[in-house]
Amino acid sequence: MLTCTRRDFFRTAGAGLLAFALGPRASAQPKEIVIGHQAPLTGAVAQFGPWHNRAIRAVIDRINAAGGISSLPLVLVTEDEASNPEIGQDKFRKLVLQEGADFVIGSVWSATNLATAPLARELKTVYFPQGIATEITGEAGNRYIFKSYHTVRGAVNAGARWTVENLGKRWTIVASQLEFAQSQAADWRAQLEALGAEIVDVITIPFRPADFLPYVSRVNVDRTEVLYQAFTALDTIRFLQAARDLGLHERLKILGLIEGIDVLDTNSPAFEGTYYITSYPRRASQVPEELQELDPVYRRSLDIDEEGRSPQGTVVPIADLFGSWQALSLIRKGIEQSGWQSKADNSAFIQALEGRNWSAGLEFPQGDGFLRPEDHLAFHGHYIEHVEKGQLNVLLRISRDASLYSPLIDYTQQEL
Amino acid sequence: MELVLFQLLNGFVWAWVVALMALGLNLVYGVLRIINVAHGAFYMLGAVAGWVILEQLQGVSDMYILNFALALLGAPLFVGLLGLLLEWTVLRPIEGQPVITIIATFALLLILQQGVQLLLPGTQQVAPPVAGGVEIFRLRYPVYRWVLAGLSGLFITFLWLLLQKTRFGLWSRAVRQDPELALAVGIPVPWIFGLTFGLGVALAAVAGVLTAPIVPVEASMGMDILLDSFIVVIVGGLGSLQGAVIAALILQLAKGVFTIWTAPVAAHALALLLMGLLLLIRPQGLLGTDAD
Numbered sequence: 001m002l003t004c005t006r007r008d009f010f011r012t013a014g015a016g017l018l019a020f021a022l023g024p025r026a027s028a029q030p031k032e033i034v035i036g037h038q039a040p041l042t043g044a045v046a047q048f049g050p051w052h053n054r055a056i057r058a059v060i061d062r063i064n065a066a067g068g069i070s071s072l073p074l075v076l077v078t079e080d081e082a083s084n085p086e087i088g089q090d091k092f093r094k095l096v097l098q099e100g101a102d103f104v105i106g107s108v109w110s111a112t113n114l115a116t117a118p119l120a121r122e123l124k125t126v127y128f129p130q131g132i133a134t135e136i137t138g139e140a141g142n143r144y145i146f147k148s149y150h151t152v153r154g155a156v157n158a159g160a161r162w163t164v165e166n167l168g169k170r171w172t173i174v175a176s177q178l179e180f181a182q183s184q185a186a187d188w189r190a191q192l193e194a195l196g197a198e199i200v201d202v203i204t205i206p207f208r209p210a211d212f213l214p215y216v217s218r219v220n221v222d223r224t225e226v227l228y229q230a231f232t233a234l235d236t237i238r239f240l241q242a243a244r245d246l247g248l249h250e251r252l253k254i255l256g257l258i259e260g261i262d263v264l265d266t267n268s269p270a271f272e273g274t275y276y277i278t279s280y281p282r283r284a285s286q287v288p289e290e291l292q293e294l295d296p297v298y299r300r301s302l303d304i305d306e307e308g309r310s311p312q313g314t315v316v317p318i319a320d321l322f323g324s325w326q327a328l329s330l331i332r333k334g335i336e337q338s339g340w341q342s343k344a345d346n347s348a349f350i351q352a353l354e355g356r357n358w359s360a361g362l363e364f365p366q367g368d369g370f371l372r373p374e375d376h377l378a379f380h381g382h383y384i385e386h387v388e389k390g391q392l393n394v395l396l397r398i399s400r401d402a403s404l405y406s407p408l409i410d411y412t413q414q415e416l
Numbered sequence: 417m418e419l420v421l422f423q424l425l426n427g428f429v430w431a432w433v434v435a436l437m438a439l440g441l442n443l444v445y446g447v448l449r450i451i452n453v454a455h456g457a458f459y460m461l462g463a464v465a466g467w468v469i470l471e472q473l474q475g476v477s478d479m480y481i482l483n484f485a486l487a488l489l490g491a492p493l494f495v496g497l498l499g500l501l502l503e504w505t506v507l508r509p510i511e512g513q514p515v516i517t518i519i520a521t522f523a524l525l526l527i528l529q530q531g532v533q534l535l536l537p538g539t540q541q542v543a544p545p546v547a548g549g550v551e552i553f554r555l556r557y558p559v560y561r562w563v564l565a566g567l568s569g570l571f572i573t574f575l576w577l578l579l580q581k582t583r584f585g586l587w588s589r590a591v592r593q594d595p596e597l598a599l600a601v602g603i604p605v606p607w608i609f610g611l612t613f614g615l616g617v618a619l620a621a622v623a624g625v626l627t628a629p630i631v632p633v634e635a636s637m638g639m640d641i642l643l644d645s646f647i648v649v650i651v652g653g654l655g656s657l658q659g660a661v662i663a664a665l666i667l668q669l670a671k672g673v674f675t676i677w678t679a680p681v682a683a684h685a686l687a688l689l690l691m692g693l694l695l696l697i698r699p700q701g702l703l704g705t706d707a708d
Contacts (some may be wrong), residue, residue: 042537046537046538047538204679206681208632209680210631210640210641211426211430211630211631213426213558213561214423214426214672214675214680214683215680217419217422217423217426218419234539234541234632237541238541238632242558244547244548244549245547245548245549245556245557245558245559245560246549246556246557246558247549247551247556269547
């Protein structure tokens with residue numbers, strides 16, 4: 001019979017626990033690069049998490065098939081942050097401390113990004129948030145944060161001039177209470193004032209209100225020319241339906257960012273005639289000529305068809321996924337250029353990415369881009385799209401320079 | 417002026433939905449003396465069942481209005497039968513113990529809500545059977561909401577006829593006044609209990625299907641309207657059906673009117689304040705008798 005004294009038991013258990021606690025850190029010589037994904041797989045933005053995860057997986061598979069980065073294979077670890085900042089923080093800690101993640105690609109939920117940013121600095125781990133609230137590349141961020149795709153302000157700046165000149169000068173802004181929507185309201189206010197347009201009213205609406213009509217009925221139809229809307233997907237449909245029921249579509253131009261509708265089918269009367277500032281055409285036929293060779297490769301690796309749908313027929317947030325795709329491409333560039341071996345080389349990695357330029361190619365199928373050194377923010381081209389007969393059509397392509405704005409902060413002054 | 421009319425109209429429409437909910441709650445309380453905390457979950461279940469029926473019918477029939485009508489009948493039938501079963505299995509064994517009954521219905525609320533969350537995560541959208549808006553007196557208002565108010569009124573009329581003109585109604589009113597005497601004169605009281613509970617939650621399900629096209633359909637959708645319904649039942653007078661309708665109209669019209677001057681969230685708070693004042697003036701409720 002096996003005998004085991006209490007002392008033996010505690011000794012063995014203690015040693016086991018210690019080994020477990022030290023586990024990930026104990027292996028100093030890297031055998032692989034661990035990519036953590038803080039993914040919103042459930043909760044308010046659950047429609048985005050699985051797609052970003054899939055995009056990350058696709059790029060990792062491609063990199064590994066070609067022999068990894070500096071001959072180290074990539075390994076993906078995914079944690080569900082449930083579209084909740086507190087859970088997001090816990091999952092970030094878990095990814096870094098327990099799973100040994102070397103780099104973390106963040107949620108699209110801006111509140112989670114803002115809550116996670118201080119942790120990235122504390123745990124000295126480079127973090128690529130996918131939410132678009134402008135604040136993340138300002139005071140709320142730090143030198144460990146890289147925004148591999150635009151922020152709200154980038155998109156607003158890209159579209160402001162054309163929309164004021166072509167859609168109208170008197171604006172009413174209708175925005176959800178959520179961070180990314182309030183970010184839009186604030187950025188438009190500043191842009192519209194700078195362009196000499198008039199803000200008739202700003203109407204703030206709680207997240208998922210029981211009824212949209214009492215809010216939409218407050219829009220001053222006689223004085224407004226452009227109705228700007230900022231909501232998440234489901235609220236966007238409900239807002240547009242309410243607006244249509246009140247006949248606003250015929251009397252005003254309705255504009256928004258693609259982020260509000262990028263998982264929605266536009267083939268419904270509520271979308272007809274509305275305008276969007278986007279960062280990539282949903283439909284392959286609308287992609288500009290110089291990107292037409294890359295577009296099929298991008299779509300094929302994510303299983304997206306020419307109309308922007310998955311094999312199951314759901315609309316894929318095709319533009320949004322460039323954020324995660326480009327984050328991995330940037331990780332590769334940073335590692336290769338800085339000779340990164342472990343997190344001890346993070347400062348060299350960060351400096352290698354600051355001010356990085358890229359041109360269109362398999363790693364950056366969205367087009368040419370630039371990562372500004374001061375606020376670690378990516379700038380790239382944008383589009384104006386318009387729904388005609390239920391389909392998004394590109395009206396205008398906007399160069400990346402139009403989206404430039406002066407940096408809110410200079411991270412290069414921060415210590416690493 | 418247009419805005420005033422608009423908000424009043426919108427309040428008026430919502431009042432009928434809340435009244436429908438409150439009537440179910442009140443009916444159950446009046447006959448079974450049960451405060452059904454799970455009422456909001458049955459509302460949600462009605463909307464979800466309606467969505468499921470519409471999804472299933474999508475390939476079968478192209479007539480969306482017909483499909484919607486089927487959902488409007490099928491979902492409450494399903495929820496009503498479920499209510500009958502739950503009254504029999506869950507509530508019957510703990511009859512006459514008010515505190516345990518409240519805990520049991522709260523448990524039902526959690527089970528139904530989490531069950532739906534598990535089987536059907538995320539949020540569904542139901543298209544209205546009639547789209548667009550109509551202009552009446554220079555006021556444009558969605559057609560479906562007129563339909564919603566009309567159908568709610570129709571169901572409330574049916575309920576009234578059922579309670580006043582049928583044998584079930586007569587028996588139900590007898591049980592409500594004195595269950596023991598009713599039993600003594602040969603009324604099948606256990607059946608009246610079960611059917612009343614089923615009918616009460618079926619009314620919540622009707623409200624659920626009717627509002628599905630204008631609200632997001634998801635597991636937690638019943639909570640806001642449940643609170644409004646409780647307020648309406650208490651202010652209207654516990655057990656009083658007419659009181660519930662009147663209180664629903666006051667609450668929703670007040671919300672609408674206050675929305676003209678303040679944001680809708682503040683308007684809701686002001687409307688609740690008004691209901692509190694009404695209760696101070698008439699603690700037994702608008703049409704309540706002091707026996708309750």
